[in-house]
Amino acid sequence: VDEPRWLDDEQQRAWRRLAAVVLRLPAALEAQLQRDAGMSHFEYWVLALLSEAGERSLRLSELARQANASLSRLSHVVTRLQARGWVVREADPVDARATRAVLTDAGFEALAAAAPGHVGLVRSTVFDGLGPHEVRELGRLCETILAGIEPADGAGSGVSGAPLGSGGALG
């Protein structure tokens, strides 16, 4: 496919590597969690978000937004998590249309059991090779890319107010 060069050499090399990261990193995390904790990375992420939310519960639509997922996908996942006793559905008191997902004690324990192995893998694969300056650089670059993906997104990105602060299960 030859056309006027869309990407220069440097961009192409970066893209090949970024594409590989985007393909392999999730696969690696997925494999570890599935093997050691019997849950998917996405399920872990959902449990972690709930664990950091007030009352350990969130509306499904809000949870979907924070998890970067569609509402449909989230609803299916919550159904599975509920079947395992890790989450329960609860009617929202202020808006009868809404449903809240609430993390159970069993769900919290499952998350707590899974967290060390998962966070350990994140650290060893991503951060062990990076110095403090590079970590900041990585964060900055990812922020720029995210801005490129969704130009229109409303104000707060919502990550600021996480109750647990650092050391949480999100990594």
Added chain:
Amino acid sequence: VDEPRWLDDEQQRAWRRLAAVVLRLPAALEAQLQRDAGMSHFEYWVLALLSEAGERSLRLSELARQANASLSRLSHVVTRLQARGWVVREADPVDARATRAVLTDAGFEALAAAAPGHVGLVRSTVFDGLGPHEVRELGRLCETILAGIEPADGAGSGVSGAPLGSGGALG
């Protein structure tokens, strides 16, 4: 989940963003390709790899390696691509165990039709916000992360010998 802080604040912020990129970037590329070209990002990637290979063909195992996929996944995908007339299977002359996937003219045309839109999106989402120095930095960081994912991987990473050089459909 409170435990001795596994990740410091800076690492946690970077990780949240990297996780979002890893979740959203594929989704954005997927949506565009599906809508405009009727193919998945992975299918596009496979066609692009074949288009850059000698004879426009590769062994399935080699193709799987270059595409960062399992052989099983690749076999399923090749079956679908074959059903659409974009690829054909061919017995390998030197090793009767092996199967080669060969890009057809129709497949090449489909790739050529899909490439501008796809590469355009890659450029606008990822590279438009980045200066030359940042692109190199991104490439370097991704390389480091990849090294962390697979410590044991054998010698050459195999990207060097791509026939088409820059301007190819890989982006």
Added chain:
DNA sequence: AAAGATTGAAGACTCAATCTTC
């Protein structure tokens, strides 16, 4: 009509089992 959510069907990926050739 829009927002929040659920459901079922279709398509894709993973895993394990299987087959052939080296």
Added chain:
DNA sequence: GAAGATTGAGTCTTCAATCTTT
């Protein structure tokens, strides 16, 4: 026995249709 590849079953995701509440 190991490497290359295929297949089928089970699971997950997406998409569209549907339902209720605002």
